[in-house]
Amino acid sequence: MARINSNISGLIARANLSRANQDLEVRLQRLATGLKINRGADNPAGLIVSERIRSEIAGANQAVSNSQRASSVIATAEGALSEIADLLNSVRGLVVEAANTGAFSQEERAANQRQIDSAIESITRISNTASFGGLKLLNGSLDYVLSGLNSAAIAKSSVFSANFAGQSSIRVDVDVISSAQTASLFLSTPTGNISSTVTLEIAGSLGVQVLEFREGRPLSEVIQGINSFRAATGISATLLNPADPASGLRFTSTAFGSNAFVSVKRLGGPPGGGFFRTFQLSAAAEIPGSISFSDTAFVANLSQANYDKGRDVSAIVNGVTGTGDGLKISVQNSTSLAMELILQQSFATTNNSNSTFYITGGGALFQLGGEISTNLQSNVGIQSVAASRLGGTLINGALHFLASIRSGGANDLNSQNFQAASQVLSSSLDEISLLRGRLGAFERNTLQTNIRSLQAAVENLTSSESRIRDADFAEETSQLTRAQILTSAGTSVLTLANQQAQQVLQLLG
Numbered sequence: 039m040a041r042i043n044s045n046i047s048g049l050i051a052r053a054n055l056s057r058a059n060q061d062l063e064v065r066l067q068r069l070a071t072g073l074k075i076n077r078g079a080d081n082p083a084g085l086i087v088s089e090r091i092r093s094e095i096a097g098a099n100q101a102v103s104n105s106q107r108a109s110s111v112i113a114t115a116e117g118a119l120s121e122i123a124d125l126l127n128s129v130r131g132l133v134v135e136a137a138n139t140g141a142f143s144q145e146e147r148a149a150n151q152r153q154i155d156s157a158i159e160s161i162t163r164i165s166n167t168a169s170f171g172g173l174k175l176l177n178g179s180l181d182y183v184l185s186g187l188n189s190a191a192i193a194k195s196s197v198f199s200a201n202f203a204g205q206s207s208i209r210v211d212v213d214v215i216s217s218a219q220t221a222s223l224f225l226s227t228p229t230g231n232i233s234s235t236v237t238l239e240i241a242g243s244l245g246v247q248v249l250e251f252r253e254g255r256p257l258s259e260v261i262q263g264i265n266s267f268r269a270a271t272g273i274s275a276t277l278l279n280p281a282d283p284a285s286g287l288r289f290t291s292t293a294f295g296s297n298a299f300v301s302v303k304r305l306g307g308p309p310g311g312g313f314f315r316t317f318q319l320s321a322a323a324e325i326p327g328s329i330s331f332s333d334t335a336f337v338a339n340l341s342q343a344n345y346d347k348g349r350d351v352s353a354i355v356n357g358v359t360g361t362g363d364g365l366k367i368s369v370q371n372s373t374s375l376a377m378e379l380i381l382q383q384s385f386a387t388t389n390n391s392n393s394t395f396y397i398t399g400g401g402a403l404f405q406l407g408g409e410i411s412t413n414l415q416s417n418v419g420i421q422s423v424a425a426s427r428l429g430g431t432l433i434n435g436a437l438h439f440l441a442s443i444r445s446g447g448a449n450d451l452n453s454q455n456f457q458a459a460s461q462v463l464s465s466s467l468d469e470i471s472l473l474r475g476r477l478g479a480f481e482r483n484t485l486q487t488n489i490r491s492l493q494a495a496v497e498n499l500t501s502s503e504s505r506i507r508d509a510d511f512a513e514e515t516s517q518l519t520r521a522q523i524l525t526s527a528g529t530s531v532l533t534l535a536n537q538q539a540q541q542v543l544q545l546l547g
Contacts, residue, residue, distance in 0.1 A: 047535035055528030062521035068509040069518065075507050084506045091503040097408025098496045105489045108404045112481045115175040115420065118168035119474045122423055125157045126470065129443070130463045132157075137456040151451045158425045158444050165424040178422030182400040191385040191393035193365075193437055194430045196469075197419045198376040198476060200397050203412045208397040211356055212379065218351035218365050218386040219325065221291040221300040223316040224340065226331045230284035231256050233313040240264055241301035242272035242291055248305065257283055268292060269457060273300050278329045286331055289316070291348055294386070295364030298348035318343040324389065351386040355379075365432065380432060406488050418480055421473065429466030433458050440466050 067076055075081045075088065132150045136142060142150075168176045182197040185207075192212070200208055221242075227233075235253045239246060247267045251260055257277065264275040272292045279285035291298035304314045317340040319325060331337060350362030356375055360367040365386045368378045385391050400419065407414025421427065425441040440462060442449040449459040 045535060045538075047538060048532060051528060051532040051535045055525065055532055058521055058524035058528045062518070062525050065514055065518040065521050068514050069511065072509050072511075073507055074509045081506075088503050088506045091499050091506070094408060095496055095499045095503065098492050098499065101406060101408045101414075102489055102492045102496070104405050105485045105492070108406075109481055109485045109489075111170045111173070111175070111402075112477050112485070114170045115168065116474055116477055116481075118164050118176055119423070119470055119477075122161050122164055123467065123470050123474070125161050126440075126463060126467050129154050129157050130460070130467070133443070133451070133456060133459050133463060136451045139454070147451045151445055154451070155444050158440060161428070161440070162424045162426075165422060175420060176423045178424070178427065180400070180402040180418075180420040181422060182419045183398045185396045185398045187395040188393050189382075191382055191391070192379050192395070193382050193432055194380040195395075196378045196421055197397060197401075198370075198378070199416070199418050200376075200401060201374040201412060201417060202397075203374070206398070208375065209356075209394065210375070210377075210397060211354075211392065211394050212367070212381075213354045213392045214351060214381075214386060214389060215354055215359075216349070216352035216362075217324065217389050218294040218362070218381075218383075219349040220294055221298050221346045221348040222325060223289040223300055223302050223318055223343070223346050224278070224329070224331075225287040225289070225302075225314065225316050227257060227286055227313075228284055230282075232260065236307060236314050237305040238314075239301070239303045239305055240267065240271050240273050240289075241299075241303075243293060243298050244272035245270045247271050257287060260287065264289070272298065273302075278331070288329065293348065293364060294383070295348050295350045295362070297364070299345065300347075301345045303344050315342055316344050317341060318346040321349075351381060353381075380430065383432075383435060404485075406484070408492075416480070416484055418477075420477075421469075423470065423473070428469060429462045431458075431462050431465040433461065438462050 064080075068074060075085050078085050132154050136147045136150045139147075165176045166174075168174070174180075182200060184195060184197070187195060202208060232251050232253055232255045235251070237248065237250045239248050241247075247270060249263050249267075251263065261275045261277065264271075264273060268274045273289060274292055275287055275289050277283065277285055278288055289300050289302050291300050302316050307314065320339045320341065329336060348364075351365060351367055352362050353360050353367045355367065355369045355377070358369050358375075360369045360379075362368075365381045365383060366378065367381060370376050385393065401417045402420060404416045404418065405414070406416055425444070426439055429440040430437045431439075438449060438458060438461075441447060442462060443459050444450060445452075447453075449455045449462060451459075
């Protein structure tokens with residue numbers, strides 16, 4: 039090269055040295071930070087994807103934390119409910135003990151009542167004080183708020199879960215499609231009295247009694263004899279027409295539903311029962327309001343039988359057919375609504391009756407996913423377990439709660455309504471057990487599985503983000519060595535290129 043105004047070799051060497059220095063800086067930065075992408079220019083597409091994955095990881099990690107905290111809340115509530123269950127069992131023992139009136143004095147029953155009062159006060163205190171981080175758990179603040187509930191149709195409602203799905207309220211329509219019935223047998227007695235001496239076995243869901251009625255006695259004695267053991271058998275007897283002693287008898291269970299039954303058998307009589315023959319109504323027929331053996335349509339649906347069982351109410355709740363149990367209807371399989379309703383007798387025994395109410399808010403909302411979406415949330419209702427709310431039981435058409443067993447209540451020990459008190463306690467224990475079971479199922483089947491699935495998602499997302507963003511030290515150290523060599527070589531070449539122009543001086547002599 040004999041020109042000195044342009045050092046082309048130097049320019050080329052300098053450009054390559056600059057690129058080698060830039061590459062060296064990139065390798066040093068990646069090795070210093072451990073990241074392959076430190077700014078957008080490193081990998082624009084990779085940066086976009088990795089940032090999205092980072093966002094998902096952050097949401098999933100928080101969702102795991104949310105689920106773990108929710109599990110702690112459920113465990114705290116379940117621990118308090120366990121104590122309440124122990125108190126209820128102790129109260130039940132005291133009531134059963136007090137019912138032994140032949141062996142316990144009035145003073146001993148009074149002592150039992152004081153213990154019952156103390157236990158019930160403790161239950162209400164636990165209800166008011168059980169909390170987690172300042173959040174009251176069992177005082178009803180986490181229960182659902184209902185509006186427009188018709189107490190003439192629905193005696194008691196318990197909403198377990200409801201998915202509002204962005205709505206401010208949920209409309210609940212209850213339509214009875216098949217009425218609840220007691221077990222019923224019918225007896226035709228044209229003479230209005232006993233034609234011959236009979237011995238009857240009266241059996242119901244509560245027990246069995248054997249009664250004997252003499253020839254010629256009026257049906258009123260049969261009714262009185264059977265009804266005197268109603269509490270022991272669960273069976274009552276009435277005239278078909280109270281104004282006509284010859285209208286016939288109707289034997290019915292005192293309870294509604296498929297668990298209730300009535301059995302009336304004549305013991306030692308002629309085959310077929312002789313004059314004492316009972317009939318049942320066909321399962322497809324409805325019991326008319328006015329029953330008479332002179333009604334041919336009624337008689338046409340009768341068949342001779344000495345056994346009959348009741349029928350559970352069947353109702354559609356928001357398009358879902360509920361599970362009936364006597365006067366109770368439950369909806370448990372709906373993804374948007376789970377609840378249990380105790381229907382009033384007049385409502386549950388009338389076909390095509392309907393009622394509407396609204397769920398306007400409430401419940402405990404748990405955010406279980408990394409995004410705010412109704413599909414990633416779970417709403418659970420926790421009812422109040424105070425004595426004034428616990429154990430609602432329909433007795434003679436009226437609701438009785440646990441508070442009715444306290445001193446001065448309708449079912450305290452002085453009232454000697456031991457059977458009613460036992461029913462209320464059974465309902466209270468069932469409610470506590472059901473609530474514990476629901477919360478336990480929610481913790482096990484929802485929270486724990488959610489935590490495990492989210493942790494697996496975090497692992498996989500982190501692995502994906504690492505492949506995009508993290509530096510491979512083996513590769514980077516190799517590239518660093520290459521960059522260092524190229525930098526050294528570029529510096530030497532640039533030096534030689536600069537020296538080459540000075541060789542022109544040799545031409546001047």
